[in-house]
Amino acid sequence: MYRRLPVVAFLLIAVTVGACRRESPEPPPPPPPVQQTDDDEAARLEAQRIADSIAAVRAAEEAAQRQREAAAAAARAILEQRVHFDFDESRIRTDAEQVLRQKVEVLRSSPDVRLRIEGHTDERGSAEYNQALGSRRAQAILDYFLEYGLSESRFVITSFGEERPLVNRSDEEAWAQNRRAEFIITAGADQINPPGSN
Numbered sequence: 001m002y003r004r005l006p007v008v009a010f011l012l013i014a015v016t017v018g019a020c021r022r023e024s025p026e027p028p029p030p031p032p033p034v035q036q037t038d039d040d041e042a043a044r045l046e047a048q049r050i051a052d053s054i055a056a057v058r059a060a061e062e063a064a065q066r067q068r069e070a071a072a073a074a075a076r077a078i079l080e081q082r083v084h085f086d087f088d089e090s091r092i093r094t095d096a097e098q099v100l101r102q103k104v105e106v107l108r109s110s111p112d113v114r115l116r117i118e119g120h121t122d123e124r125g126s127a128e129y130n131q132a133l134g135s136r137r138a139q140a141i142l143d144y145f146l147e148y149g150l151s152e153s154r155f156v157i158t159s160f161g162e163e164r165p166l167v168n169r170s171d172e173e174a175w176a177q178n179r180r181a182e183f184i185i186t187a188g189a190d191q192i193n194p195p196g197s198n
Contacts, residue, residue, distance in 0.1 A: 071197075075106045075192045075193060079106055080184075082182050084180045085180065087124075090136035090140045092141070092144060100145070108150070110193045113192055117138045117156070117157045118157075118183075119134030119138035120134055120164060120178060122165070122174070122175035123165065124175065127161060133161070138158065139157055142155050165178045166180065
């Protein structure tokens with residue numbers, strides 16, 4: 001009987017080991033993919049449409065802002081553009097009148113803008129004469145603006161005569177550049193509007 005015990009024990013161990021060696025069962029198959037419903041697709045399309053609309057509005061606003069900035073910069077350039085005079089003259093030339101007309105339109109659209117009109121001459125003539133000539137040139141421009149109904153309170157005139165040449169040479173080309181009026185914005189620089197915008 002004692003001999004049978006080791007045989008029985010061996011059989012028990014063999015059965016137990018065999019049971020443990022069984023392979024684990026296969027995992028269950030993954031669930032089938034969730035089918036998108038028409039409602040899901042419609043919601044996705046609507047979200048995309050809204051995102052596209054927002055992007056289009058933002059792009060349009062940015063383009064409009066760039067356009068406003070460019071128009072304001074162009075208007076400022078008009079206001080700051082110099083005009084030139086003939087030798088020993090304070091009469092406004094035809095080319096200068098075209099520039100001044102553009103300035104009038106910008107000034108009408110920009111009521112808060114104030115300008116200093118500076119008269120300049122070339123170096124020929126005495127300092128006193130050139131000072132007076134520069135003053136007459138600035139006054140001629142002021143008178144032109146007043147003829148178009150702009151308020152005199154928006155302008156200050158001054159003369160530098162020959163003191164501030166644009167070109168430091170003594171030839172006809174330099175003198176022609178130095179016989180000029182310059183325009184300095186003294187107030188309202190951030191409120192410049194293009195013509196016809198008010």
